[in-house]
Amino acid sequence: MMGLGRIAGTGAKWLTGAGVAALATMAIAQTTPAQDGQSGVNNGLDLPSTLEIFGKADPNVRKPTAIVNDYVITGTDVDQRVALVTGMQKLTLKPEEREQLKLAMLRQLIDETLEIQEAKANEIKVDAREIESSFSRVGARFQKSPDQMRAWLREIGSSERSIKRQIEAELAWSRLLRRRVNVNVGEAEVKAMIDRLTAQKGTDEYHVYEIYQNATPDRAKEVSASMQKMIEQMRQGTPFDYLARTYSQSSTRARGGDLGWIQPAMLPEALSQAVQDMQPGQVAGPIPLSAGFSIVYLADKHKVGVADPRDAKLSLRQLSLTFAKGTTEAQASTRAAAFAKATQTIRGCGDVSKVAAAEGAEVVDRDNIVIKDLPPALQNLILPLQVGQSTQPFGSIEDGVRVLVICGRDDPPAAYTPSVEQVQEQLEDQRVNLRAERMLRDLRRDALIEYR
Incomplete structure (x- = not known):
């Protein structure tokens, strides 16, 4: 096990809780040696034996990376979102890590586009003044005025447009959910939850994060070695939830691997034993499971219904x-x-x-x-x-x-059993989140997404 001082968000939502950066293009000459056996296979083209390529070999700059139902997401959009994440977290990434983050941010931009499009299809509009107000609140969280926030975004290679796109998606999606998702939680369910919490009083509960990857028997060594590299990245300061959002194949990926507060019995036996042997701030893994491997991070632990x-x-x-x-x-x-x-x-x-x-x-x-x-x-x-x-x-x-x-x-106040209203709200939130995940999954399935 290793200690991990803190966990930090990367692609986290801004609300729960000025110009585009210039991209200099340099001319680069690359030499490709002739390959054995290829000199006579030119398909009738008069090709030189030595090729000199002029211009930066980066077709992603200013060109579409994905087209989502006719909306273009460019390489610049992706780069600016990557710059936003690395700037917020003060991350220094290796080239291969940056490419992985680019893929994760492209997925996030696609989801945001689908959310905005679905909201517009349901005649839900987000006023520019609301977006500007939310932008100001984000800046205040970082102790910056709106103008200072714009300057800082330019400095790190991101843009005001990038962060406002994310804000617009959150506002539009939350309004759509309020309109489309109706959940009913009965009195019996609330009472059963309160009875369960009362019965569990004094037992240990753990706040756990996970990174899970599938592994067939023939890939077990490869996946285990890959996850060992993730742990090494954590030792070097890479936040756990950045790695979870980028690499995890679990449904908790979108939440940075957050499993929430759980009891050991809710986990597979191997994870349950590991978590109970850990102290807050520690990471354990890779832990072999029936169909793959997991890395777990113990953020905190407490006793249910007892003041900490x-x-x-x-x-x-x-x-x-x-x-x-x-x-x-x-x-x-x-x-x-x-x-x-x-x-x-x-x-x-x-x-x-x-x-x-x-x-x-x-x-x-x-x-x-x-x-x-x-x-x-x-x-x-x-x-x-x-x-x-x-x-x-x-x-x-x-x-x-x-x-x-x-x-x-x-000393902290004595712990108390949550009220009926609090339990009902929690159960409703859980169901809304599940419904939101299903809606987004359906939008992805039905969307026309063309990758370039």
Whole structure:
């Protein structure tokens, strides 16, 4: 298993929750050596033995990549959406990874086109002012004004048009669903769900993400090796849900592999055992299954119906001791030991400044820190501490040594069984999502899509 600090969205929806970039074309000369046995097979054409190709070998630029019911999706559209994803996530991709992402973004653009077309066929219109308002809200999420957002999009190689296309699709599709999808959840179903939640109170529940790939016996080694490479990409910082959206063959692919909160019994035995042995933030796999392999990421876990102590909010004072450049490991260990001994005398936040002055440490105050937002190892240090107590020193020679003192603690409210209205809303949302997936699948099946 490996640790994974956080999971980040890539092709995520903007609402749940200026110009086109210039493409410089360079003339490139490529030399193709004559192949054995081909010199006499010219089909009557007067061809040179050495071919020199002029112009960039990229037919995708400014040319159609797909035509969806007469709507053209160009290579520029795909490139700008790729730039949007990589810019948002600060990703540096290898050439083969970029090509995979291009395919994923092409699929997303096709789906968006189908959604917009179906909404228009049902006389659903999205006003330009609504799109602009949503664009402004997206910018605000990134602490940018609309003009700053436009400039930033150009800077990363994307465009305002690309993100507004996605916004239009979301608005149009959500309105179509509200008009076309009617779900009924009966009282008996709601009561059964509440009874089940009550019976499960205190049992463990896990928030799991997956990447699944089919594998016939003759391809098992190939698929397993491919998934090992995915894990290596995660170690290098590639977000799990980017890989899930790009490579997974599960129905959870569109959600970045998100299985939601589930109990072990709901998983295949091999996955169930792996998940129960994991800590939040860890990845396990490839795990062999009956028809393929899975990689799983444990985002979080909790006990059903029980308040999670990691939801507590803390007020902290941090003492930081840094080491001068060139400090040896032995010297750092000696200073760290003395620092640790001094911090053991702290009996509350009032002692922090005195100890810091004596040890030459810096003090920083931090409020409203949620325990579960800290690294897992640090969570384990802090959970048993009471107000006025301090952690053991932690850190490294490069980053220095730190100690955290608990100055205040607001424990989370007691967990409660969701209300009838909340359960009914959740069940309705699940059914709407299933219906939406079926509608989109039908649109894909009936569409005239021509790839170029």
